Amino acid sequence: MWQQNYEGVFFLQDRASGFKAIIAIDNTRLGPALGGCRMWQYDSDEAAVTDALRLAKGMTYKSAISGLTYGGGKAVILSHPGQGAREQLFRTLGRYIDKLQGHYITGMDLGTTVADMDRIRETTSYVTDVSGSLGAVNDLTATMTAYGVFLGIRASMKRVFGMESTLGRTIAVQGLGKVGYRLCRYLREDGAYLVVTDIDPERVKQAATDFGATPCKPEAILSVPCDVFAPCALGGILNDAALKRLDCRIVAGAANNQLAEARHGEKLRELGILYAPDYVINAGGIIVTGSELGGGDAAEAKRNVEKIYGTLTNVYETAAATGTSTSAAADRMTEDILRK
Known part of the structure; x- marks a missing residue:
């Protein structure tokens, strides 16, 4: 319905x-x-x-939590x-x-x-x-979306492991489109070990060549033992069946609407898996667009994207203080903004 x-x-x-x-x-x-x-x-x-x-609805929440007037x-x-x-x-x-x-x-x-x-x-x-627009030049929209997700992963690492670096950590990336592939580059430069998958085998081969990533079949990526599972393909991936297979401490990726149902956010909390709410961590693209519409440049857009780290940290702190899931905490914070 x-x-x-x-x-x-x-x-x-x-x-x-x-x-x-x-x-x-x-x-x-x-x-x-x-x-x-x-x-x-x-x-x-x-x-x-x-x-x-x-x-x-995701765009409404994404704009609000990011401080945009859209x-x-x-x-x-x-x-x-x-x-x-x-x-x-x-x-x-x-x-x-x-x-x-x-x-x-x-x-x-x-x-x-x-x-x-x-x-x-x-x-x-x-x-x-x-x-010629800000977002289109050098595909800044995709680049900054990936950058924001990377920063969100570092904020999540800090929360779970006490250190934000991904050096030596295993990240399983599902989806190697424009954003997923760029995210792999940021992670590899930070020292992460990558396991990757995509429905296009050529993208997987290229990631193996460019980043030394370990290829994985699409149907097996959920079960890969890792520190972070990064869903960067289509939404609805976090359902009952998927949650039974996850072998990670953190879920943080670029896909929209990752939770099949709202209750899956609470289920992740029960499993001891830290979830980075998708519309918080993947807001880099709309932040670039907001900067463009406001007459800003690429440097301003990047500074605004870097705020994702702090916003996500606030979500984690709010969730811990209220004893709720991170998805519920983010929703409540966003709805407060919309009401005000």
Whole structure:
């Protein structure tokens, strides 16, 4: 069942071009809804709506806990046309976004590129990550997301082991996309030993070459004995079955909506596994976008991303003081911000 407290869901369709998309707006209390545009193959329209709503809510929480003056939204495209039709598809999405008159601002996400954002820009100004933008130059959005996760892992190491360095520690990374691969680089430079997996075997081979990482089959990564399990692929990975297999002290990664259900945050606490709430640790991308929209530069964006370490530490301290899970503590802190 879909959550009932979202502000709006827009079903968009153009039969002539085959365009079909959803825009979910969760909350605009702090400002315009900000969230990327995802292109993915869903099993059903209902599954797409459910994902869009969960992602939009995550963006609301991500912005609030990061101190940004934006709300949360998400666009999900269900069509998968060829290149020429793809360009028209994003122009069409831009026209729909423009009709919302700034209520929603989009950007890159899973399955979309800078070129796609450029096409959106042809029909609306409410888009980020276009060519030449702060987030697009040297793919700063992905780099700073990975950097924020790396800092969050160090904060988690400090909490569990008393030392923030990952030197000699084993980190199991699930997913070697733009963020996961960059995270591996940060971790390897810090001295970590990496075990990696991805559905694309070529990425795994490259990580083995670049970082000396140990390859692992996708179905086996959850059971790898490690200090940190870093989920950097799709969400919902932390479910009942997965939690029975985990052999780690910390879960800290870049994936969105990692908990299949809210109760799994409490279950992790019971298992003695420290969980870094996803929307806290992976907020680097939206922090870069917030800096860009505010006229900031790359140096300012990096300084703001570095605050993730302190924010996550506050979450851990709050959870310990209240005897709750870290996910519940982060939710409570975020909801207090939204109420105020």
